[in-house]
Amino acid sequence: MKRCAFLSMDSLAEFESYDHLLHKPLKKMGWTAEEVSWRNTNINWNQFDAVIIRSPWDYQNDPKDFLNVLENIESSTATLENSLELVKWNIDKTYLQDLQQQGIEIVPSLWYQQFEPSLLPTFFSELQSDEIVIKPTVSAAADNTFRIKHTEHSEYVQLLTNTFNDRPFLVQPFMDNIIEEGEFSVFFFGDSYSHTVLKTPKPNDFRVQEEHGGKLTPVEPEKKLLATAQKTRNNISPLPLYTRADYVRTDQNTFALMELELIEPSLYFNMDPESPKRFARVFDEWLKP
The missing domain is CATH 3.40.50.20 (Rossmann fold)
Structure with missing residues (x-):
């Protein structure tokens, strides 16, 4: 064995x-x-x-x-x-900039190396949003992720200063469809599509992870979503053994990439009983000389 x-x-x-x-x-x-x-x-x-x-x-x-x-x-x-090459690229969310340059639609994002209190009010105007999300460029499981309303932003100045004093971060508009519809995760094993899961947050929350009370539902992806995910995957080199791409529907009825998970994503094998078998087949073929 x-x-x-x-x-x-x-x-x-x-x-x-x-x-x-x-x-x-x-x-x-x-x-x-x-x-x-x-x-x-x-x-x-x-x-x-x-x-x-x-x-x-x-x-x-x-x-x-x-x-x-x-x-x-x-x-x-x-x-x-x-591979280590993919991990080094994917570990910092600045990879989203690379994908955007390749024609992949991402959630609009601002990038900063260090937080300054005077910047906070400008985030809302630059993103034309009354609500924003701020998170580290290196993070997982929604750690140090903050959802901030414009009317409450002054309450976060000290917390954000402490969190991002010497830590790069990105700012995005809060996407209402995360709550109204949910976040789609599309999975590929090698170059083969496997399954799709819709993740929805619990009431009065925006985090879709199960550890934060999020709900998982297996779904059939719309053709537009699957085509968007395939386009994203085609822009990844070298080809990953496993790919999870997370999307949110925009007001223009397109799908914007939120995260491309190539390091340690949950692959939600519990949501599709055939997915563990698919993974095992692809993995075994992948490792053959």
Whole structure:
């Protein structure tokens, strides 16, 4: 049997993870899989044939250490997926600028290296929005993400100063359709489409993650959404083993990219019973010489 490690974190007790659904289909393909914390310094990565980055959902607290671990894996005999090249590109949300330059519609965004209190009122006017979202360019699980109304912005000055004093961030208009309709996640394994999930926040919230009370619903994507997702995927090089692209519907009835998740996205195997089998087939073919 070939050995595969799912790169995880010390404890997933506070998170929802569905990677265990891969164990059975992978075993049928001749693979054994085990969860390994990226913080475990005693791991010999050469003992694995492959390492799949799956649920290291605390990496944003120590991104340099995380990348060092990935570099160690990359230099071992194990195959790292997604690749270190993709991770380095995707770990900072400035990748959205690259995709925008390639013709991909993204949620309108402003980019800053450091927060200055005098900037805050200008965000609303520049984005022509009464409500904005501010988040770090390196983040995960909605950490340090703030939704701010224009009428309340003065209350956030100190908090934003403390959070982004020496940390790059981006500002986007709050997209009402996140609440009114939800956020679409479209999944590809290799170059094959797999499934789509609609994520909706709980009442009086805007975060769609399950850990924050969000709801998941499997959906058939509209042709326009699927075409948009395929266009996004076609602009990624090298081709990822797994791709999750998150979209929100705009007022013009297009789909704007919110996030392109190539590092540690939940792939919501629980939402499509065939998706673990699809992943296992693609993965096994991917690792063949």
